Amino acid sequence: NAGVTQTPKFQVLKTGQSMTLQCAQDMNHNSMYWYRQDPGMGLRLIYYSASEGTTDKGEVPNGYNVSRLNKREFSLRLESAAPSQTSVYFCASSAQGRRNEQYFGPGTRLTVT
Amino acid sequence: GDSVTQMEGPVTLSEEAFLTINCTYTATGYPSLFWYVQYPGEGLQLLLKATKADDKGSNKGFEATYRKETTSFHLEKGSVQVSDSAVYFCALYSGNTPLVFGKGTRLSVIA
Numbered sequence: 001n002a003g004v005t006q007t008p009k010f011q012v013l014k015t016g017q018s019m020t021l022q023c024a025q026d027m028n029h030n031s032m033y034w035y036r037q038d039p040g041m042g043l044r045l046i047y048y049s050a051s052e053g054t055t056d057k058g059e060v061p062n063g064y065n066v067s068r069l070n071k072r073e074f075s076l077r078l079e080s081a082a083p084s085q086t087s088v089y090f091c092a093s094s095a096q097g098r099r100n101e102q103y104f105g106p107g108t109r110l111t112v113t
Numbered sequence: 114g115d116s117v118t119q120m121e122g123p124v125t126l127s128e129e130a131f132l133t134i135n136c137t138y139t140a141t142g143y144p145s146l147f148w149y150v151q152y153p154g155e156g157l158q159l160l161l162k163a164t165k166a167d168d169k170g171s172n173k174g175f176e177a178t179y180r181k182e183t184t185s186f187h188l189e190k191g192s193v194q195v196s197d198s199a200v201y202f203c204a205l206y207s208g209n210t211p212l213v214f215g216k217g218t219r220l221s222v223i224a
Contacts, residue, residue, distance in 0.1 A: 042217045
């Protein structure tokens with residue numbers, strides 16, 4: 001099993017460009033999450049999807065959109081990237097009834113210039 | 114709202130030293146408590162957990178006890194190794210929202 005996979009691993013964007021971060025899990029988990037990690041700020045939840053077909057805002061949703069494409073895949077889109085969105089982005093998933101035990105992907109390091 | 118406060122790092126220890134990383138929480142009700150670890154270049158992994166007061170979670174030589182009276186869940190290890198160098202996150206889950214993480218504590222262990 002690959003667990004949680006994320007693509008790309010690294011990305012550099014110019015201000016105003018758009019891109020989509022991809023995430024997939026092969027553990028048949030119901031819930032999926034997107035976080036950003038910044039120095040001194042820990043992990044902050046951007047959006048999550050408790051189950052296929054639903055999405056909810058987390059702590060820092062502004063400037064992002066998400067799509068739960070199917071049970072396996074949960075993408076994060078930046079429509080118009082800003083330097084403040086320079087960060088490391090982590091996707092995670094959890095099983096039904098076990099939202100506290102999350103499995104994380106390896107992360108995407110995004111730089112916006 | 115729910116929150117987690119961890120001691121600020123970085124923490125630098127010599128190999129075989131005793132480790133304590135403090136974590137306190139604020140939550141309504143009776144949350145479950147967790148420690149996650151992030152090794153360099155990787156995502157977070159669940160290290161240990163405790164779901165009710167006085168429970169002790171343990172894994173890989175690490176321990177933490179859920180103390181309701183002091184709202185704490187401090188992480189301890191008796192003898193750290195270089196391979197324990199990582200960032201450690203305390204987290205809570207109260208059932209209302211997804212996990213709430215602390216800001217993380219970076220541990221460096223030198224030989």
